Amino acid sequence: MTQLQDSPRLVAAPKVELELPAEPWWRFFTFSTDHKVIGIQYLVTTFFFYLVGGALATAVRAELATPEADFLGFERYNGAFTLHATIMIFLWIVPALVGGFGNYLVPLMIGARDMAFPKLNAVAFWLVPPTGILLLASLFIEAPAAGWTSYPPLSLISGKVGEELWILSILLAGTSSILAAVNFITTILKMRMPGMKMEDMPLFCWAMLAASILTLIATPVLAGALILLSFDLLAGTAFFNPSGGGDPVVYQHMFWFYSHPAVYIMILPVFGMISEILPVHARKPIFAYKAIAYSSLAICFLGLIVWAHHMFTSGTPDWMRVFFMIATMAIAVPTGIKVFSWLATLWGGKIHFRSAMLFGMGFVSMFVIGGLSGIILASVPLDIHVHDTYFVVAHLHYVLFGGSVFGIYAGIYHWFPKMTGRMLNEFWGRVHFVLTFVGFNICFLPMHKLGLMGMPRRVAQYDPQFADLNWISSVGAFVLAISTLPFLVNAIYSWVAGPKAGDNPWQALTLEWTTSSPPPHHNFYGDPILLTGPYDYGLHSKETLDYFAAQLQTLRELALAEAEPTSS
Amino acid sequence: MSAISNIILVGMGILLTLASLWYGQNHHLLPESAAESAPLFDSLFNSTMTIATGIFLVVQGVLLYCIVRYRKRRGDKGDGDPNHGNVLLEIVWTAVPAVIILWLGLASIDVYQAVYGGTDVGGHIHTAMVMESSHEAEAGDPGYAYTPVVLPGKEMGQPDLVVQVQGMQYAWLFTYPESGLVASELHLPLNKRVRLDMTALDVNHAFWVPQFRLKQDVIPGRETHLEFVPTQLGQYPIICAELCGPYHGVMAGQLFVDTPEDFERWQQEQVLAARGEGSTLALVSDFSPVHPSPRPGSPEAESAFAHVHHQRLGVSPSDLKSLQSHSGSLPSAG
Numbered sequence: 001m002t003q004l005q006d007s008p009r010l011v012a013a014p015k016v017e018l019e020l021p022a023e024p025w026w027r028f029f030t031f032s033t034d035h036k037v038i039g040i041q042y043l044v045t046t047f048f049f050y051l052v053g054g055a056l057a058t059a060v061r062a063e064l065a066t067p068e069a070d071f072l073g074f075e076r077y078n079g080a081f082t083l084h085a086t087i088m089i090f091l092w093i094v095p096a097l098v099g100g101f102g103n104y105l106v107p108l109m110i111g112a113r114d115m116a117f118p119k120l121n122a123v124a125f126w127l128v129p130p131t132g133i134l135l136l137a138s139l140f141i142e143a144p145a146a147g148w149t150s151y152p153p154l155s156l157i158s159g160k161v162g163e164e165l166w167i168l169s170i171l172l173a174g175t176s177s178i179l180a181a182v183n184f185i186t187t188i189l190k191m192r193m194p195g196m197k198m199e200d201m202p203l204f205c206w207a208m209l210a211a212s213i214l215t216l217i218a219t220p221v222l223a224g225a226l227i228l229l230s231f232d233l234l235a236g237t238a239f240f241n242p243s244g245g246g247d248p249v250v251y252q253h254m255f256w257f258y259s260h261p262a263v264y265i266m267i268l269p270v271f272g273m274i275s276e277i278l279p280v281h282a283r284k285p286i287f288a289y290k291a292i293a294y295s296s297l298a299i300c301f302l303g304l305i306v307w308a309h310h311m312f313t314s315g316t317p318d319w320m321r322v323f324f325m326i327a328t329m330a331i332a333v334p335t336g337i338k339v340f341s342w343l344a345t346l347w348g349g350k351i352h353f354r355s356a357m358l359f360g361m362g363f364v365s366m367f368v369i370g371g372l373s374g375i376i377l378a379s380v381p382l383d384i385h386v387h388d389t390y391f392v393v394a395h396l397h398y399v400l401f402g403g404s405v406f407g408i409y410a411g412i413y414h415w416f417p418k419m420t421g422r423m424l425n426e427f428w429g430r431v432h433f434v435l436t437f438v439g440f441n442i443c444f445l446p447m448h449k450l451g452l453m454g455m456p457r458r459v460a461q462y463d464p465q466f467a468d469l470n471w472i473s474s475v476g477a478f479v480l481a482i483s484t485l486p487f488l489v490n491a492i493y494s495w496v497a498g499p500k501a502g503d504n505p506w507q508a509l510t511l512e513w514t515t516s517s518p519p520p521h522h523n524f525y526g527d528p529i530l531l532t533g534p535y536d537y538g539l540h541s542k543e544t545l546d547y548f549a550a551q552l553q554t555l556r557e558l559a560l561a562e563a564e565p566t567s568s
Numbered sequence: 569m570s571a572i573s574n575i576i577l578v579g580m581g582i583l584l585t586l587a588s589l590w591y592g593q594n595h596h597l598l599p600e601s602a603a604e605s606a607p608l609f610d611s612l613f614n615s616t617m618t619i620a621t622g623i624f625l626v627v628q629g630v631l632l633y634c635i636v637r638y639r640k641r642r643g644d645k646g647d648g649d650p651n652h653g654n655v656l657l658e659i660v661w662t663a664v665p666a667v668i669i670l671w672l673g674l675a676s677i678d679v680y681q682a683v684y685g686g687t688d689v690g691g692h693i694h695t696a697m698v699m700e701s702s703h704e705a706e707a708g709d710p711g712y713a714y715t716p717v718v719l720p721g722k723e724m725g726q727p728d729l730v731v732q733v734q735g736m737q738y739a740w741l742f743t744y745p746e747s748g749l750v751a752s753e754l755h756l757p758l759n760k761r762v763r764l765d766m767t768a769l770d771v772n773h774a775f776w777v778p779q780f781r782l783k784q785d786v787i788p789g790r791e792t793h794l795e796f797v798p799t800q801l802g803q804y805p806i807i808c809a810e811l812c813g814p815y816h817g818v819m820a821g822q823l824f825v826d827t828p829e830d831f832e833r834w835q836q837e838q839v840l841a842a843r844g845e846g847s848t849l850a851l852v853s854d855f856s857p858v859h860p861s862p863r864p865g866s867p868e869a870e871s872a873f874a875h876v877h878h879q880r881l882g883v884s885p886s887d888l889k890s891l892q893s894h895s896g897s898l899p900s901a902g
Contacts, residue, residue: 069817074817077814078811147811149811153771154813242788242789245789246789248787248788283646283647283648285652288652288653288658289652313809314785315785315792322680325676329669332665333669336662339627341658343627343630346634347630347638348649349638349648350640350648351634351638351639351640353635365627365628368623368624368627372624380676381608381609381680381683381781382613384783385613385781385782387774387809388774388776388809449597452599453598454599454778456817458811459817460817463805538650
């Protein structure tokens with residue numbers, strides 16, 4: 001095959017293999033071992049839980065619209081925010097990013113035919129629905145009401161059934177995460193197509209590698225904490241129960257040893273997705289590829305040694321407070337590298353303001369606010385004032401909603417054509433973005449001041465001096481709730497009847513765009529070929545790219561033509 | 569780059585610095601400060617806000633600039649500039665945040681030492697923000713030696729007043745060991761060093777006075793401490809900041825900072841009133857109020873719970889007597 005002048009890579013002649021076309025729609029309801037089916041199963045299931053968690057959040061904000069506890073009442077309020085947080089973390093952000101996008105994209109991006117352990121992959125997914133069923137059942141039996149942190153001794157006295165349901169569901173979710181992590185690490189390290197070095201991988205794969213390492217190291221500690229808590233709850237042991245000589249602070253250490261890294265498990269894949277989306281829609285190579293890749297690993301390492309910054313007021317010793325403050329602050333450096341590199345990627349580009357790009361840029365903008373408030377929280381003396389206040393609520397939502405959820409939306413708008421073969425409607429995508437962006441900021445910006453002024457979190461009733469800001473925040477929450485509607489309608493309608501997408505509607509250069517939309521069962525028609533680097537925008541002439549596309553088209557037609565007689 | 573664009577860039581840098589400095593000092597995000605350590609907190613917070621505002625303006629400014637300047641023009645089907653790195657730039661934007669973080673970390677340690685004293689984190693740390701009080705701490709002045717948690721080998725401070733604090737669902741109980749007074753309100757004399765010895769009866773709570781910028785978890789089974797000097801007369805809310813149950817949001821106490829004379833008068837009135845009849849606010853306890861936490865849900869915990877709620881709500885003298893007999897049944901730590 002011809003080697004083109006301006007191509008930085010060899011174009012090898014691929015071996016064409018026979019592949020059957022995609023299976024029918026009902027495979028999404030089966031125990032499929034196809035990573036793409038599992039990815040979509042994850043995304044759809046977790047989006048359902050996002051709607052449930054969002055409904056609970058709206059109920060929480062409805063309660064807080066007035067200072068009195070007059071909507072949900074005290075007990076139900078605690079159940080609502082506990083379930084809201086648990087669902088959003090364990091049934092939406094983590095499984096949507098790792099299970100959904102990770103599963104769908106990683107094998108495609110590295111030119112693999114599937115994940116390393118396809119059956120394990122299916123098992124990991126099928127642990128998610130029981131997790132959800134247990135948690136939602138607790139809504140009707142007895143809601144866990146000790147917050148998503150579930151600190152003892154409160155969690156030991158606030159209702160055994162609800163608490164135990166909560167523990168069991170988190171153990172299932174954790175098991176699912178660990179299985180997925182093993183699968184991703186093996187897939188990324190061992191299943192890359194021949195000729196693809198680590199430095200040739202798309203940045204999303206680097207981010208998934210870092211997130212999976214974190215999951216594998218941290219999640220078992222949470223499981224340990226929860227099993228011990230379960231013993232205290234059901235068997236009368238006293239690991240964490242002070243009335244029997246246990247230490248509740250030990251639980252906090254174990255809980256945060258997982259739950260702080262969990263923040264990075266929730267944000268690293270988004271970092272990766274943003275690193276994919278910005279170059280495509282800005283038509284520029286990602287700026288500082290290596291710095292972004294290695295900063296993911298740096299965040300992975302540092303993320304494991306910062307957990308005690310959640311415990312600056314828990315009576316931790318001085319040396320520990322100072323060590324964890326410095327470690328926490330240090331994370332600002334690799335994170336800063338990423339943010340500046342994204343800005344440099346936009347600089348000098350030709351930015352197409354499609355919905356994916358709007359959410360991608362919205363992510364950068366909002367995440368910076370979350371990062372800056374994070375620095376305030378890292379500083380011990382400053383954290384002591386704002387710990388457990390609405391300032392923290394504001395910060396974590398800027399990171400997890402302005403960050404992770406904006407990232408998930410960006411990802412859906414970007415890869416929907418690949419996943420479904422159809423385009424989403426751009427107009428409704430923009431309406432969705434504007435409503436989300438405006439609602440989000442109205443909802444969460446005032447919380448910074450509320451917390452600094454003296455409003456604690458997790459309260460159903462509050463000082464009337466905070467009424468105005470809370471009312472504004474609740475209005476924002478309702479706008480945010482409404483903002484999901486245009487997306488929901490758009491996604492369902494477009495999946496069924498949207499215009500056909502074609503293989504590569506964004507003219508992107510990563511491998512997943514070289515196959516059909518949606519891709520066939522084993523991803524590629526014949527062996528995948530690495531035509532260009534993942535971010536070589538502006539490096540090839542239009543003729544070269546057209547030539548690549550034509551080559552791929554020919555290969556596919558060949559493969560399909562040969563497959564035709566066997567399938568009929 | 570042309571001279572004009574250099575001038576524009578420098579001008580924008582100056583504007584940005586001025587805007588950050590102004591907002592760092594004028595954000596009105598904090599309540600009034602009413603304790604000796606609060607201005608230290610405020611000064612660190614203001615510095616951090618200045619830096620944060622600067623970074624915020626730079627990032628959002630660049631983003632907006634890119635949106636306007638580098639939007640795809642109609643009919644343009646080409647790609648952007650294929651620039652994929654710049655080592656010098658990358659070194660700069662790694663080094664600058666690292667230096668900022670280092671400075672902020674050192675400043676935070678300094679304020680932490682000044683507020684909490686006695687912190688030995690492996691040597692003496694000097695920065696531009698070294699404050700007089702931290703010099704005292706380094707000199708080993710016991711008046712400022714303080715640690716929020718009792719650790720082996722650590723010296724406690726020498727406060728003018730010690731108050732024992734008990735947190736319980738959903739109230740605070742304050743005991744003045746010198747007079748034996750037990751109250752549901754915390755009265756403190758102005759400009760005196762106060763130490764709170766805190767424990768919880770049932771679940772975790774957190775003692776927070778936003779105007780003092782101080783917070784400490786109150787944990788069953790261990791004693792935690794807070795030490796401060798109130799510097800403003802007035803009434804301040806005591807907020808429980810750690811989720812402690814469904815009525816967590818209504819677990820609020822009141823802190824009064826009185827002149828020393830008013831404080832003495834209040835204490836005497838309460839003691840006399842509690843010994844006589846008609847007091848609904850305070851009672852004199854015959855037992856040592858520092859005792860092991862009763863098991864949650866046990867009769868002891870419940871009586872302590874009832875005790876403080878009755879005080880808050882106001883009860884008749886006969887109720888008070890029955891309460892005293894209840895509290896007498898609490899075990900003493902000796």
